[in-house]
Amino acid sequence: MPSDEQPIPSVWARPRREREQPALSREQIVAEAVRLLDEEGIDALSMRRLGSRLNAGATSLYRHVANKDELFELAVDEVYGELPLPEQADAAGWRASIEQVARSLRATILRHPWIAAKLGEVGLAYLGPNMLRQTEHLLGVFEAAGFSLDEADQAMNTLVAYVLGVSTGEAAVLSMIARSGQTEQEWVERLWPAAERAVQDYPRLRARYAAQRGQDVSKSDQDNFEYGLQRVLDGLQTRLG
Amino acid sequence: MPSDEQPIPSVWARPRREREQPALSREQIVAEAVRLLDEEGIDALSMRRLGSRLNAGATSLYRHVANKDELFELAVDEVYGELPLPEQADAAGWRASIEQVARSLRATILRHPWIAAKLGEVGLAYLGPNMLRQTEHLLGVFEAAGFSLDEADQAMNTLVAYVLGVSTGEAAVLSMIARSGQTEQEWVERLWPAAERAVQDYPRLRARYAAQRGQDVSKSDQDNFEYGLQRVLDGLQTRLG
DNA sequence: CGCACATGCGTACGATGTGCGCTATGGTAA
DNA sequence: TTACCATAGCGCACATCGTACGCATGTGCG
Numbered sequence: 001m002p003s004d005e006q007p008i009p010s011v012w013a014r015p016r017r018e019r020e021q022p023a024l025s026r027e028q029i030v031a032e033a034v035r036l037l038d039e040e041g042i043d044a045l046s047m048r049r050l051g052s053r054l055n056a057g058a059t060s061l062y063r064h065v066a067n068k069d070e071l072f073e074l075a076v077d078e079v080y081g082e083l084p085l086p087e088q089a090d091a092a093g094w095r096a097s098i099e100q101v102a103r104s105l106r107a108t109i110l111r112h113p114w115i116a117a118k119l120g121e122v123g124l125a126y127l128g129p130n131m132l133r134q135t136e137h138l139l140g141v142f143e144a145a146g147f148s149l150d151e152a153d154q155a156m157n158t159l160v161a162y163v164l165g166v167s168t169g170e171a172a173v174l175s176m177i178a179r180s181g182q183t184e185q186e187w188v189e190r191l192w193p194a195a196e197r198a199v200q201d202y203p204r205l206r207a208r209y210a211a212q213r214g215q216d217v218s219k220s221d222q223d224n225f226e227y228g229l230q231r232v233l234d235g236l237q238t239r240l241g
Numbered sequence: 242m243p244s245d246e247q248p249i250p251s252v253w254a255r256p257r258r259e260r261e262q263p264a265l266s267r268e269q270i271v272a273e274a275v276r277l278l279d280e281e282g283i284d285a286l287s288m289r290r291l292g293s294r295l296n297a298g299a300t301s302l303y304r305h306v307a308n309k310d311e312l313f314e315l316a317v318d319e320v321y322g323e324l325p326l327p328e329q330a331d332a333a334g335w336r337a338s339i340e341q342v343a344r345s346l347r348a349t350i351l352r353h354p355w356i357a358a359k360l361g362e363v364g365l366a367y368l369g370p371n372m373l374r375q376t377e378h379l380l381g382v383f384e385a386a387g388f389s390l391d392e393a394d395q396a397m398n399t400l401v402a403y404v405l406g407v408s409t410g411e412a413a414v415l416s417m418i419a420r421s422g423q424t425e426q427e428w429v430e431r432l433w434p435a436a437e438r439a440v441q442d443y444p445r446l447r448a449r450y451a452a453q454r455g456q457d458v459s460k461s462d463q464d465n466f467e468y469g470l471q472r473v474l475d476g477l478q479t480r481l482g
Numbered sequence: 483c484g485c486a487c488a489t490g491c492g493t494a495c496g497a498t499g500t501g502c503g504c505t506a507t508g509g510t511a512a
Numbered sequence: 513t514t515a516c517c518a519t520a521g522c523g524c525a526c527a528t529c530g531t532a533c534g535c536a537t538g539t540g541c542g
Contacts, residue, residue: 023489042362046529057491059531064489068530120361121283123413125432127439136443143445151468153449158469161406166398168405172364191366198368202377204384208394227392228399235476264520287498300500301521309499485542491535498529505522512515 024056026064030074034112037075041178042114072118077128079112085137094145095233101138102159102229106167113171113178119164146240155236162232166225188217265297267305271315275353278316282419283355313359318369320353326378335386336474342379343400343470347408354412354419360405387481396477403473407466429458 032053037045047068048058065071083104089097109116135156142152177187192213199205212220273294277286288309289299306312324345330338350357376397383393418428433454440446453461 047531048529058529059492059533060490062531117358117361119413120358120409121413122417123410125414125417127436129439132439132443132446136446139445139449149445149448150452152445154465154468155472157407157465158403158472161410161469162399162403162473163406164409165402165404165406168361168409169364169402172360172362173366176363176366195368198370198373202373204380204390204393205373205377207390208380211391224395224398227395228402231396231399231476231480232403232473233476234479235472235474238475238479239472288500289498298522299498300502300523303500304520483542486540488537488539490537493533493535495532496530498527500526502525503523505520507518507520509518510516512513 024054024060024064026074028054029061029064030071030078033071033075034078037114038112041175042117043179073122073126073128076115076118076122076126077130079108079115080128080130080134082108082111083130083134085134086141088137088140088144090144091146094141095237097141098145098159098233099229101141102163105160105163106170106225109164109167109171110174113174116164116168116171117175120168151239155239158236159232162228166228170221170225184217265295265301265305267315270295270302270305271312271319274312274316275319278355279353282416283358284420314363314367314369317356317359317363317367318371320349320356321369321371321375323349323352324371324375326375327382329378329381329385331385332387335382336478338382339386339400339474340470342382343404346401346404347411347466350405350408350412351415354415357405357409357412358416361409392480396480399477400473403469407469411462411466425458 029050033045033050036050036053046058047061051058051061054061061071065074086097086101138156139149139152142155143149145152147155177184180187182190196206196209199209270291274286274291277291277294287299288302292299292302295302302312306315327338327342379397380390380393383396384390386393388396418425421428423431433450437447437450440450
């Protein structure tokens with residue numbers, strides 16, 4: 001290729017890239033970022049890789065997004081936007097209503113495991129519109145259940161903390177599995193011997209591992225989640241009786 | 242022996258560094274890593290910076306630690322080692338015993354806020370000795386309270402998930418404050434106007450913010466934690482009645 | 483018709499994690 | 513004593529990262 005200064009060797013060799021793409025937009029960038037994060041995990045997101053997925057240079061993204069951290073904030077709020085607004089039940093149906101919230105929150109985190117790591121870095125100080133809307137609405141659900149606004153806030157924080165805590169643990173494992181390129185089954189089987197060895201000196205842990213060998217992991221994760229969820233709801237109920 | 246290469250300009254210019262330091266050790270490295278993380282946050286830990294704090298080159302660390310991830314695992318388990326083993330109470334005193342566990346877990350996380358981010362990445366798949374010991378012991382506390390081993394496991398997971406969830410949110414804010422180089426007061430005051438503006442259209446959130454203006458943040462964080470803790474314990478208690 | 487602005491991009495800089503091979507040290511065997 | 517060898521530390525190098533900067537180009541407005 002003649003890369004020196006030339007008076008254009010041929011018209012046809014001219015850039016000719018012009019305007020076919022509708023150009024970059026913030027929404028597009030964020031959507032593609034979420035897709036990339038879902039597919040390849042949090043470490044796979046670099047500005048260069050994201051740019052090239054959008055047929056763009058890495059630094060082009062900076063016209064639409066201040067920096068990588070901001071991009072993550074936008075991606076997190078995008079995911080929050082997936083959550084359905086819970087139905088605003090009456091005092092009788094509050095438990096079902098809140099169960100639904102908890103389950104869909106968990107499901108969303110498991111669908112986008114990287115979000116757990118980000119929430120761990122930045123907590124709930126995000127202030128994104130989707131998150132605000134969700135929070136406002138959820139406060140309403142707790143009020144409808146019979147809590148004062150003050151206590152609704154605390155009750156909501158309790159519930160959300162629990163769900164986030166459990167889901168974070170599950171999401172971390174999902175992320176590691178995704179990074180390892182193995183199936184969940186393979187991954188568990190590869191780790192198991194080391195775990196059993198490590199646990200040898202601890203009778204209760206050993207018993208737990210023995211009991212769970214060969215069990216369906218995601219099933220028991222789910223049972224575990226439901227157990228804790230019911231306990232948290234029981235605890236909140238004591239304040240309504 | 243240097244007879245052919247250089248004539249050595251002066252004996253005194255010779256290295257003379259020999260062996261004064263007891264050399265690097267894994268324990269030393271991990272301890273210094275924890276110190277650096279506590280002082281300057283998770284982004285401040287690079288192998289080069291850690292090395293220079295130990296009067297060592299970056300790559301020297303790799304003689305004692307496989308890679309940065311492993312270093313983090315060791316650091317996390319080191320911190321787990323700070324937790325006191327909870328007193329093994331009888332069925333009557335289980336609540337106090339578990340409260341103590343929950344509080345010291347939270348306190349530890351707040352003392353080392355970076356750990357929340359790491360737990361968010363890697364969950365509880367750590368298998369470090371301190372963590373295993375802690376878990377085994379805690380299972381015992383739940384058993385002593387009257388849970389079967391199966392249910393003790395679930396109950397423990399519920400409690401830990403809650404504490405981790407709340408503390409993660411608090412720790413994230415602490416980390417951001419530390420990174421910003423401001424005091425908590427300054428940081429809150431700088432963020433507040435934006436938050437109030439963002440919250441304008443949501444009556445319940447607006448009311449919450451209005452009520453909390455000027456309040457002591459860490460005090461209300463603590464109240465919040467205690468509220469949720471009591472709810473979780475209430476919920477667990479329903480299974481023991 | 484010309485000008486200002488917005489957008490994309492090439493280049494570049496400093497920092498990062500870490501592999502590789504050299505060197506010196508200190509312990510052990512002969 | 514001497515010869516040797518495992519080990520710890522380190523300098524160098526490489527690929528990759530986030531992102532600042534300034535140029536080029538196409539668009540919309542006067």
